Amino acid sequence: MGNPTAAMLVIGDEILSGRTRDANMHHLAQELTKHGIDLKEVRIVSDDAPAIVAAVRALSAGYTHVFTSGGIGPTHDDITADCIAEAFGQSIDIRADARALLEAHYARTGLELNAARLRMARIPEKATLIENPVSVAPGFTVGNVHVMAGVPSVFQAMVASVLPGLTGGAPLLSQSLRIMRGEGDIAETLGQLARDFADLSIGCYPFQKDGAYGANVVVRGSDGARVDAAITRLAAELGL
Amino acid sequence: MGNPTAAMLVIGDEILSGRTRDANMHHLAQELTKHGIDLKEVRIVSDDAPAIVAAVRALSAGYTHVFTSGGIGPTHDDITADCIAEAFGQSIDIRADARALLEAHYARTGLELNAARLRMARIPEKATLIENPVSVAPGFTVGNVHVMAGVPSVFQAMVASVLPGLTGGAPLLSQSLRIMRGEGDIAETLGQLARDFADLSIGCYPFQKDGAYGANVVVRGSDGARVDAAITRLAAELGL
Numbered sequence: 001m002g003n004p005t006a007a008m009l010v011i012g013d014e015i016l017s018g019r020t021r022d023a024n025m026h027h028l029a030q031e032l033t034k035h036g037i038d039l040k041e042v043r044i045v046s047d048d049a050p051a052i053v054a055a056v057r058a059l060s061a062g063y064t065h066v067f068t069s070g071g072i073g074p075t076h077d078d079i080t081a082d083c084i085a086e087a088f089g090q091s092i093d094i095r096a097d098a099r100a101l102l103e104a105h106y107a108r109t110g111l112e113l114n115a116a117r118l119r120m121a122r123i124p125e126k127a128t129l130i131e132n133p134v135s136v137a138p139g140f141t142v143g144n145v146h147v148m149a150g151v152p153s154v155f156q157a158m159v160a161s162v163l164p165g166l167t168g169g170a171p172l173l174s175q176s177l178r179i180m181r182g183e184g185d186i187a188e189t190l191g192q193l194a195r196d197f198a199d200l201s202i203g204c205y206p207f208q209k210d211g212a213y214g215a216n217v218v219v220r221g222s223d224g225a226r227v228d229a230a231i232t233r234l235a236a237e238l239g240l
Numbered sequence: 241m242g243n244p245t246a247a248m249l250v251i252g253d254e255i256l257s258g259r260t261r262d263a264n265m266h267h268l269a270q271e272l273t274k275h276g277i278d279l280k281e282v283r284i285v286s287d288d289a290p291a292i293v294a295a296v297r298a299l300s301a302g303y304t305h306v307f308t309s310g311g312i313g314p315t316h317d318d319i320t321a322d323c324i325a326e327a328f329g330q331s332i333d334i335r336a337d338a339r340a341l342l343e344a345h346y347a348r349t350g351l352e353l354n355a356a357r358l359r360m361a362r363i364p365e366k367a368t369l370i371e372n373p374v375s376v377a378p379g380f381t382v383g384n385v386h387v388m389a390g391v392p393s394v395f396q397a398m399v400a401s402v403l404p405g406l407t408g409g410a411p412l413l414s415q416s417l418r419i420m421r422g423e424g425d426i427a428e429t430l431g432q433l434a435r436d437f438a439d440l441s442i443g444c445y446p447f448q449k450d451g452a453y454g455a456n457v458v459v460r461g462s463d464g465a466r467v468d469a470a471i472t473r474l475a476a477e478l479g480l
Contacts, residue, residue: 013443016279017412018269019458029258039256042284074424075444076431116427151446184314187356191316203253204315206391218259
């Protein structure tokens with residue numbers, strides 16, 4: 001459909017170990033869809049520098065935009081900023097602009113700006129800062145990679161800071177039809193619909209409820225009239 | 241830690257568009273952790289054959305085991321089986337063993353085994369079938385790739401069929417400490433702990449609640465006495 005593309009890179013052991021569920025992917029997917037940017041791939045890697053560097057390089061080369069979450073806090077396992085610098089061959093150190101933000105914040109709150117917290121001012125040399133209205137420590141953009149925090153409230157605030165500055169395409173519209181038949185009964189109808197509406201994406205998501213089979217059919221596209229037409233025809237053909 | 245490694249590949253547009261949240265990743269992560277297999281990477285790709293084939297090849301080469309979810313149903317967007325065959329250079333067609341399973345099932349239920357449903361018997365030539373006690377249509381294993389359904393109840397049943405046959409390592413044990421201080425206040429203590437317990441993984445996951453900062457520190461390892469020792473020392477050093 002010609003929209004800009006995007007990938008997300010989630011960094012951190014906590015999801016891979018099953019300890020927590022990721023909350024940021026779902027939020028980003030919805031925001032990008034609204035903004036007309038097609039999220040094409042998500043990768044989750046552990047707090048392992050070679051894995052992070054390799055994923056950043058691969059995704060940066062493959063998509064218009066890359067959004068990362070996690071690993072930019074003050075603790076020893078926060079290695080994302082250094083990995084981004086390495087992936088882009090840039091130097092990294094405590095930067096005056098980021099340090100000034102932290103100094104002002106900690107002066108206000110009365111907390112000590114110690115060596116650990118100063119790590120959050122380590123920013124690659126050519127990065128642009130991303131505003132963090134929640135807890136001040138900034139994210140940053142290097143090339144086409146937007147580096148954001150993993151804490152959901154901070155991640156969401158940073159997405160809100162970044163997205164308005166990115167060129168979007170036509171927002172992806174969708175309609176769905178809930179059908180209480182097995183997928184196998186509607187597959188032929190759906191296949192023909194997908195061929196006749198090749199400009200749309202037609203997905204079928206089966207479920208089982210109380211022993212009965214059903215499926216949600218979702219029609220997506222940027223042309224609302226076409227989406228309407230496909231849903232109308234599908235409902236008519238299935239006698240709904 | 242010498243445990244076998246694993247990657248997961250989630251196939252399907254519905255998560256990338258923000259329509260649904262993935263439920264299978266969290267389940268697999270927990271089951272693998274119990275079984276002593278280290279989940280190192282997750283990728284989510286759309287219903288796009290080149291993207292699926294490339295991801296299968298990369299993950300199969302990089303990890304001991306690969307688990308896929310999604311795309312093995314009867315509809316036009318179910319292209320996983322063909323992509324797996326392509327990734328491994330195997331032919332694929334309706335296979336007699338899988339067809340027999342479906343014939344018996346549909347004979348019992350009185351539903352028609354039509355052309356769409358027969359697609360679920362398309363299995364790569366050298367694959368081993370994975371039992372599906374929920375809805376019969378099998379998953380399959382090719383090489384080190386275990387191909388499973390996306391419907392959570394079926395996915396979970398297939399994981400339960402596959403895991404007992406895989407060699408696991410020492411299960412990963414974890415303990416956590418909830419600390420009502422900012423990450424920046426405990427970062428130095430944690431960094432020293434991580435250096436002194438280099439055989440363990442020590443993660444710090446910050447949160448904000450009612451305006452206060454806190455962090456969950458999670459210590460993971462396969463030696464329970466070492467995990468105990470690290471948590472005990474951390475609590476003592478923080479005066480908890």
